[in-house]
Amino acid sequence: MRRFFLPTLLLMPLAPSAIAADFGEAKPLRPISTYSIVARDADTGEMGAAVQSHWFSVGARVPHAKAGVGAVVTQSFTEVSYGPLGLDAMEKGSPAEKALNKLVAKDENENVRQVGFVDAQGRVAAHTGSKAIIHACDQQGEGYTVQANLMEKDSVCAAMATAFEETEGDLAEKLMASLEAAQKEGGDIRGKQSAAMVVVDGEKKENPWEGRIVDLRVEDNPEPLAELRRLITLNRAYNLMDEGDAAVTAGEMDKANELYSAAAELSPGTHEMVFRRAVTLASVGEVEASLPFFAEAFEAWPAWRDLIPRLPASDILPDDPELMAQILAVD
Numbered sequence: 598m599r600r601f602f603l604p605t606l607l608l609m610p611l612a613p614s615a616i617a618a619d620f621g622e623a624k625p626l627r628p629i630s631t632y633s634i635v636a637r638d639a640d641t642g643e644m645g646a647a648v649q650s651h652w653f654s655v656g657a658r659v660p661h662a663k664a665g666v667g668a669v670v671t672q673s674f675t676e677v678s679y680g681p682l683g684l685d686a687m688e689k690g691s692p693a694e695k696a697l698n699k700l701v702a703k704d705e706n707e708n709v710r711q712v713g714f715v716d717a718q719g720r721v722a723a724h725t726g727s728k729a730i731i732h733a734c735d736q737q738g739e740g741y742t743v744q745a746n747l748m749e750k751d752s753v754c755a756a757m758a759t760a761f762e763e764t765e766g767d768l769a770e771k772l773m774a775s776l777e778a779a780q781k782e783g784g785d786i787r788g789k790q791s792a793a794m795v796v797v798d799g800e801k802k803e804n805p806w807e808g809r810i811v812d813l814r815v816e817d818n819p820e821p822l823a824e825l826r827r828l829i830t831l832n833r834a835y836n837l838m839d840e841g842d843a844a845v846t847a848g849e850m851d852k853a854n855e856l857y858s859a860a861a862e863l864s865p866g867t868h869e870m871v872f873r874r875a876v877t878l879a880s881v882g883e884v885e886a887s888l889p890f891f892a893e894a895f896e897a898w899p900a901w902r903d904l905i906p907r908l909p910a911s912d913i914l915p916d917d918p919e920l921m922a923q924i925l926a927v928d
Contacts, residue, residue, distance in 0.1 A: 625710075631747050639740055643767075644797055648660055653791055661680030673711035673725075686700075696714060719740040723735040734748070760775045773829060792825045795812050795813075838857065838874070853877075866897075871897065878890070879891075
């Protein structure tokens with residue numbers, strides 16, 4: 598079994614990252630990330646970042662994104678400040694390359710950094726320091742950049758780029774395929790532990806927490822990419838549920854039922870989705886349509902039945918004793 602040992606210095610606690618005048622001054626102590634991608638979908642304008650590493654909770658430090666602005670990954674001997682400072686610069690109008698170059702120029706430890714930027718126009722930039730642990734690489738294409746360090750083979754970046762370009766589907770699917778291609782090439786020489794993905798809307802939002810289409814982290818798992826793919830599928834299902842709820846509110850019941858059915862196909866057996874569909878239908882007067890879904894939910898999780906009488910007080914269901922009796926009577 599291959600073993601990878603870090604020098605004693607690299608095992609010391611990592612100092613908090615700087616985000617002000619002391620940016621890049623702290624001595625880098627240990628490598629955190631291995632392979633990642635940032636990209637923009639030219640059709641939808643969505644932007645995203647995805648990463649996998651043999652490191653606990655890689656998603657807490659490496660990927661950064663903001664709707665209508667861009668996405669950043671900061672890895673190797675990670676300086677987290679590249680994320681918020683890079684997004685701030687791009688939001689103020691700096692292209693990806695200019696924003697990255699300004700930060701690299703200020704970084705006393707740029708030779709151990711690895712960073713990738715994409716902006717809202719799809720312009721990309723990357724930096725791989727000369728001391729990033731080999732095999733280290735970065736490769737750019739139209740609207741994306743991939744980067745990797747601590748790789749078992751030197752072919753990882755090329756495999757990631759090819760997978761991104763050749764995969765059909767939404768941005769999350771293309772990002773996922775790129776990560777999986779890296780792992781098929783051997784991935785991180787240390788193994789696997791955590792993964793993360795963030796995808797944001799191409800349109801700027803009033804609040805920084807808005808416009809996050811995908812925001813998923815696998816903190817510690819023997820197969821982090823398999824778990825991330827499972828979560829992406831579940832994320833799609835819940836997004837479809839949200840769209841179904843919006844269609845109900847708009848009075849578009851046929852569309853709502855199509856969306857609810859699509860969500861159920863993606864996540865069969867998720868009884869909370871079934872219950873939510875039933876409650877939403879009942880709340881707008883579609884009681885007969887809701888009853889089979891209440892029955893399915895109650896059978897899967899009997900405690901849903903106990904929840905029903907509590908909902909009128911929160912205006913989730915009408916305060917109607919006849920309706921309550923009708924719902925609770927389903928087998």
